[in-house]
Amino acid sequence: MQNRRTKLVFRQLRNASLNYNLIENNDRIAVGISGGKDSLLMLYLLQLLKKYTPLDFTMHPILLDLGWKIDTAAIRDYCQAHGTQLHIERTNIGQVVFDYRKEKNPCSLCSHLRRGALNRTAKSLGCNKLALGHHADDVVNTLFISLLFEGHYNVFKPSTYLDRIDLTVIRPMIYISERDITLLGQLINIPIIDKSCPADGNTKRDQVASLLEEIDQKFPGARRKLLGSIENVNPECFWSKAPQP
Numbered sequence: 001m002q003n004r005r006t007k008l009v010f011r012q013l014r015n016a017s018l019n020y021n022l023i024e025n026n027d028r029i030a031v032g033i034s035g036g037k038d039s040l041l042m043l044y045l046l047q048l049l050k051k052y053t054p055l056d057f058t059m060h061p062i063l064l065d066l067g068w069k070i071d072t073a074a075i076r077d078y079c080q081a082h083g084t085q086l087h088i089e090r091t092n093i094g095q096v097v098f099d100y101r102k103e104k105n106p107c108s109l110c111s112h113l114r115r116g117a118l119n120r121t122a123k124s125l126g127c128n129k130l131a132l133g134h135h136a137d138d139v140v141n142t143l144f145i146s147l148l149f150e151g152h153y154n155v156f157k158p159s160t161y162l163d164r165i166d167l168t169v170i171r172p173m174i175y176i177s178e179r180d181i182t183l184l185g186q187l188i189n190i191p192i193i194d195k196s197c198p199a200d201g202n203t204k205r206d207q208v209a210s211l212l213e214e215i216d217q218k219f220p221g222a223r224r225k226l227l228g229s230i231e232n233v234n235p236e237c238f239w240s241k242a243p244q245p
Contacts (some may be wrong), residue, residue: 012175020158022170027057035193037185039133067094074191088138137178
């Protein structure tokens with residue numbers, strides 16, 4: 001690691017792993033690859049974690065083909081350059097969501113189907129963990145979506161054990177901002193494939209991301225403080241209804 005930004009971002013991933021016991025010796029980790037900068041940088045950082053720490057684990061990148069006919073050559077080459085073999089799982093998820101179901105708000109169904117496909121593929125490859133590339137901005141966005149659209153204080157966990165299929169889903173990028181991911185991705189020339197979705201730019205998540213960008217510009221550091229609030233919840237400040245007879 002020869003530059004400060006790499007060291008900073010690597011330290012954030014390592015701290016997330018240490019704080020939540022995400023990665024352990026002998027783990028066989030399926031790495032969910034979307035073809036975007038987040039997941040590919042995660043693969044790169046996990047390689048650094050394996051190289052610069054005593055942890056002994058293996059990585060198995062998985063790319064779901066949703067039916068968009070994307071060119072995966074650059075992603076294959078990138079994975080091979082980092083000592084891993086890309087597994088491509090063919091699915092008809094895109095067709096189900098947009099042609100068969102014709103969902104007005106397709107993101108929830110698509111996310112559900114993709115999670116199921118990733119989980120099944122990870123298990124078929126003999127993996128005990130599945131790493132997803134959700135970053136710090138995703139955490140805060142999810143919190144705001146829950147607050148604004150559902151009236152709940154709800155956010156995904158750094159680690160979730162799925163007992164039905166005996167698989168642990170981990171999110172080692174939760175401390176890393178999208179800005180740092182973008183800058184480091186440009187610095188180390190991470191390839192990005194065109195995986196345009198018909199729903200891009202018109203989702204609740206896009207709207208909330210735009211709102212949070214405005215908040216962060218008006219109140220610098222707001223996103224980071226909101227992220228910190230998730231780890232510093234005071235249960236006594238939450239309302240609790242009296243038991244009903």
